[in-house]
Amino acid sequence: MQDEDRKAIQNNFISLVEQTDLDVMVSSLYEKGVFSERMIEPYKDVSKDAKYRKRQLYLDVTRRGPQAFGHLLDALSENGYWDIVRDLDPNSSLHARRQRNPVPSTSVGSNEKNYVSLCTEKLKTKNATDVNKNPAPQAPRAPAAPARLPDPTTIPHFHVVKSTTFFENNDSDIPLYRTRGRRRGFLVVFSYVEFNNLEPYRNGVDVDCKNLKYLFDEIGFKVISYQDLTKSQTLETLKGLKEVVVGAECVFIVVSSHGYERPRSSDNDIRCKDGGLIAIRDIIDYFNNKNFPALQGVPKVFIFQLCRGNNEESVWRPGAETDGASRGASRGAPPAPAPPLLAPPDAPAPRDRVYSDILIAHSTVPGNVAYRDNAAGSWYIQALCEVFAARAHDCHVEKLFTLVDKRLHAAFLVQTSSVDRWGFNCRLYLHPGLYESQ
Structure with a gap:
């Protein structure tokens, strides 16, 4: 595995451990040939904590050759972990391009560029559902x-x-x-x-x-x-x-x-x-x-x-109500900080x-x-x-x-x-x- 790919996994190690499902990822990586049937046995050992097994899984991925990183991205994408894919791979088609042109400040008399707009484009499915x-x-x-x-x-x-x-x-x-x-x-x-x-x-x-x-x-x-x-x-x-x-x-x-x-x-x-x-x-x-x-x-x-x-239970009502949501x-x-409560010097904490x-x-x-x-x-x-x-x-x-x-x-x-x-x-x-x- 290339050093930059290994570093990407290390930088996102907490997200990988906290946000992914162990059984799902083990199964996906096994199907993609990253691990053999014998190699996935330790990840199924329920006598050990699940987080420990996930940590070991992603550490082992970094040792599985040059194709392992790509297979990891595919497995994450297929199972809906798109935010992690974007964090791991800035060149992914799922990665949101961050807009760097800040909108005008709302502060009176200020021209500081104190905030920016985030993700503006995503990969979307072709067919929408009503x-x-x-x-x-x-x-x-x-x-x-x-x-x-x-x-x-x-x-x-x-x-x-x-x-x-x-x-x-x-x-x-x-x-x-x-x-x-x-x-x-x-x-x-x-x-x-x-x-x-x-x-x-x-x-x-x-x-x-x-x-x-x-x-x-x-x-x-x-x-x-x-x-x-x-x-x-x-x-x-x-x-x-x-x-x-x-x-x-x-x-x-x-x-x-x-x-x-x-x-x-x-x-x-x-x-x-x-x-x-x-x-x-x-x-x-x-x-x-x-x-x-x-x-x-x-x-x-x-x-x-x-x-x-x-x-x-429901009631019968002829006709249908329209969705007239208010747009205001x-x-x-x-908010200004609330004033502190006044208390005698020796009084117990409120x-x-x-x-x-x-x-x-x-x-x-x-x-x-x-x-x-x-x-x-x-x-x-x-x-x-x-x-x-x-x-x-x-x-x-x-x-x-x-x-x-x-x-x-x-x-x-x-x-x-x-x-x-x-x-x-x-x-x-x-x-x-x-x-x-x-």
Whole structure:
């Protein structure tokens, strides 16, 4: 392997270990002849930690000859890890060319070029799919046997409209969260598809994951994805995220699985690969101000794509409602720091609340099912990706979720999403494709 290729792997080693699926990559590299059947045995040794095995895998790739780097890029691309391909290979057809012509500054009396526009071009698929042409409502639980799914190498086709200027804070009552740096944010996806024959196979989830990865990569986020973890692996991963997302300006957590009502509770459980259940509240608690103080003041957005009960009721209403989404968006200067609380010199440290800066979006309301198309993905994620791609450049996140529900109703009629705010008291603009140069 050439030194520059080996160095590229070393520079992106954390992304490779954190974001890729071990079994998928071992299988792909074996099929491409990078490793023999005997050589992949150590990567299947479940007595060793999965991250350790992944580290060993990518170290071994650097020793597998001049063709190994190309095969690694192909394997990553085929399995949807396009952001890593772009980081590894600046000459890849998937690599976004960064625009270096900054737009005029919005600061009064300033001519500084203090921000630049990011990715402007991507490889897109030739055939587009109209979300309005999805079939009639299906049962929320897919058949156990996997259906024939779209080509896994297909890159999502939708266009993410980029921001050309930052929103400024002109509202002293509701300031803005800061989202201007290169560490714009992290998207962490937990998806559960297979359940050791305990639950039906969830067709369409792979489409959701690819669309979300593409969307948030275009916005400027780092994307980490985990699939089919056991309960213990999920909890350990949530705990380990403290070392990964710290320093980010905002964090999105997406959880997609079978979901269940909890008796005599407004909470819900999610199903893990081994059948274990985890309460939604327990997932959120990993990110509260007590357990993760480094994220206090940082917006944390949770998206739960799962059923919250078995209710499939709907009402008959003649006619159809049009999608009349409002196009207005307020602009607003970075929030001034809050004045310190005054206290006597010997007074104990002031207490603060455990939950803040948390927004929780559910694909459906309590007690109801969440529908999923076997080929096009879940209804809610379809609507979310469409709305965020088209409107994240001029809408704050709470408004985006309002438009998502309007789109969900316009396209599918029978499903209602919901949003909860836990001390989420600032406006969050994602500023897709835009960051400050310093």
